[in-house]
Amino acid sequence: MPVNAVTSLLIILAVAATTFATRAVPFLVFPKGKEIPKVVEYLGKVLTPAVIGMLVIYCLKDTQIMAAPHGLPELIAVLAVVVLHVWKRNNLLSIGAGTVLYMVLVQIVF
Incomplete structure (x- = not known):
């Protein structure tokens, strides 16, 4: 339209x-100069990890473990993201590289 x-x-x-x-x-x-309420400070600390956790669960919810390739591309990509993030502590690098690796695995390897 x-x-x-x-x-x-x-x-x-x-x-x-x-x-x-x-x-x-x-x-x-x-x-x-005005004090921030404790509940807002608490939400500021817990919402980011909670949202990331929900995104991970959402991304992996349809993984077919019983059928080939048995979730191997997802597992390899998740491990790559975790290793890169622990090593470099860079969100953009770890998520970007994990996404590229997953696409290569799904499109070319498996």
Whole structure:
């Protein structure tokens, strides 16, 4: 469905305003010098690992262990991500290399 120029501009403005608001609201709600509530500090510590854990489970939920290749590409890619992350401590490198390795394994090897 084609979108005219005015609609495109309105969409861009809405996305820009929403993005700006999500960046600015925390500074308005928690100004400098005001103590951050303990629950917000707790969520800041636990949400990142929880989201990563959910993403890992989501990515591996449809792995076919009973049929060939028995989850080997997934296992090799996950091990590569873990080893790279423990070694280099670089999220972009470990996730990127794991994704490329998985695609090579699935498309070429298995």
